[in-house]
Amino acid sequence: MTRLLLGVTLERICKAVLLLCLLHFVIIMILYFDVYAQHLDFFSRFNARNASRAHPFSNSSRPNGTVPSYGPPSTNLSATEKPLQPCQETPPGLVGRLLIEFSSPMSMERVQRENPDVRQGGKYTPPDCLPRQKVAILIPFRHREHHLKYWLHYLHPILRRQKVAYGIYIINQFGEDTFNRAKLLNVGFMEALKDDEEYDCFIFSDVDLIPMDDRNLYRCYEQPRHFAVGMDKFGFRLPYAGYFGGVSGLSKSQFLKINGFPNEYWGWGGEDDDIFNRISLNGMKVSRPDIRIGRYRMIKHERDKHNEPNPQRFTKIQNTKMTMKRDGISSLQYRLVEISRQPMYTNITVEIGRPPPRLARG
Incomplete structure (x- = not known):
């Protein structure tokens, strides 16, 4: 009976050790990928800056954010700005009825x-x-x-x-x-x-x-x-x-x-x-x-x-x-x-x- 209890206890200890090892492995992987992502982001920004210096009119630095098929680079829009859309038929900022008066002085x-x-x-x-x-x-x-x-x-x-x-x-x-x-x-x-x-x-x-x-x-x-x-x-x-x-x-x-x-x-x-x-x-x-x-x-x-x-x-x-x-x-x-x-x-x-x-x- 004693040997049986001892065997069960050892089995539980082994499972706990395995779970701890697995948890340790998962934490290590998470930390690893986090550090890797930071390095990757750093090198991406570094490369982008170098590319921008080497090509000052490239798409990444172009205010327009688009590459024309010909002609000089556009300077209307930023890299993240979308082209302007047509104004709405009914503008959203209208207020409707207005108070109009002519008693206040005006200059x-x-x-x-x-x-x-x-x-x-x-x-x-x-x-x-x-x-x-x-x-x-x-x-x-x-x-x-x-x-x-x-x-x-x-x-x-x-x-x-x-x-x-x-x-x-x-x-x-x-x-x-x-x-x-x-x-x-x-x-x-x-x-x-x-x-x-x-x-x-x-x-x-x-x-x-x-x-x-x-x-x-x-x-x-x-x-x-x-x-x-x-x-x-x-x-x-x-x-x-x-x-x-x-x-x-x-x-x-x-x-x-x-x-x-x-x-x-x-x-x-x-x-x-x-x-x-x-x-x-x-x-x-x-x-x-x-x-x-x-x-x-x-x-x-x-x-x-x-x-x-x-x-x-x-x-x-x-x-x-x-x-x-x-x-x-x-x-x-x-x-x-x-x-x-x-x-x-x-x-x-x-x-x-x-x-x-x-x-x-x-």
């Missing part, structure tokens, strides 16, 4: 401080995605510096959230002759393309209109776009079905198809109805955002001097079909006075002439 210094990413001349490109369009925003202008500060204060952040690649152009009418909004916008179209021929979308905006919702995307669509669907001065309603005033947008091809805007509407009113007629007569339709999104606030102001209502506007609107081929971008004449690139916009001052003398009645 250009504040606007510039709030928009450090905007380049000289009022230009911006999204850094994190490829924009689908390049947009020129054109504002007909004279003596509205106060309004311009608020417009820039609100629109720059909105446009950046919308992931728009854009440039802002103030088309300033030189002198004190009768104002001509549509002709200034024709000038803006021509001068913006001279500045950057890649513009393929043009948005025409009055300086006193601020969108109240950043989901009202400032881009061009398959059909000409009317953005200012509901202004506060109209009770946030469309005043009539053919209204195309305030803020509108046309692609380059759409604008050329209608021969641009009319040049012969001197004074206030009528030119936006003429543009609507041109769109319809060329087989296009006006598109609009939802009335709840296309809301705008207008900065209240007195009517400008030398921008009195045009008494000939109703007759001219009725004759759009006869005049649109000869009166427009094809017949535009003006004199460029000055181009000034400010931090938040590009100012283009032009002399556009004066209205022809009116025929005496009778």
Whole structure:
């Protein structure tokens, strides 16, 4: 019996020793592979540094992270950075309804401080995605510096959230002759393309209109776009079905198809109805955002001097079909006075002439 117990005890001791040996072996292997991995990582980094020094334009040191098939090395992306993807149709950073007020004092210094990413001349490109369009925003202008500060204060952040690649152009009418909004916008179209021929979308905006919702995307669509669907001065309603005033947008091809805007509407009113007629007569339709999104606030102001209502506007609107081929971008004449690139916009001052003398009645 004693011998049997002794045999069992020895057997258990042997098994325990074997287990300890096995455990020791496993620990040794783990430590071995850990040290081996560290050495391997060291030599890999060492070799990479040597390769980088020997070939400074190799793929490992190339900011682009890709090897072009020809030409000089790219310097746009880091080694770990992926190529930019197209910007989303609906940008993720939009906030929706905005609080717009004009009681707080505004200065250009504040606007510039709030928009450090905007380049000289009022230009911006999204850094994190490829924009689908390049947009020129054109504002007909004279003596509205106060309004311009608020417009820039609100629109720059909105446009950046919308992931728009854009440039802002103030088309300033030189002198004190009768104002001509549509002709200034024709000038803006021509001068913006001279500045950057890649513009393929043009948005025409009055300086006193601020969108109240950043989901009202400032881009061009398959059909000409009317953005200012509901202004506060109209009770946030469309005043009539053919209204195309305030803020509108046309692609380059759409604008050329209608021969641009009319040049012969001197004074206030009528030119936006003429543009609507041109769109319809060329087989296009006006598109609009939802009335709840296309809301705008207008900065209240007195009517400008030398921008009195045009008494000939109703007759001219009725004759759009006869005049649109000869009166427009094809017949535009003006004199460029000055181009000034400010931090938040590009100012283009032009002399556009004066209205022809009116025929005496009778």
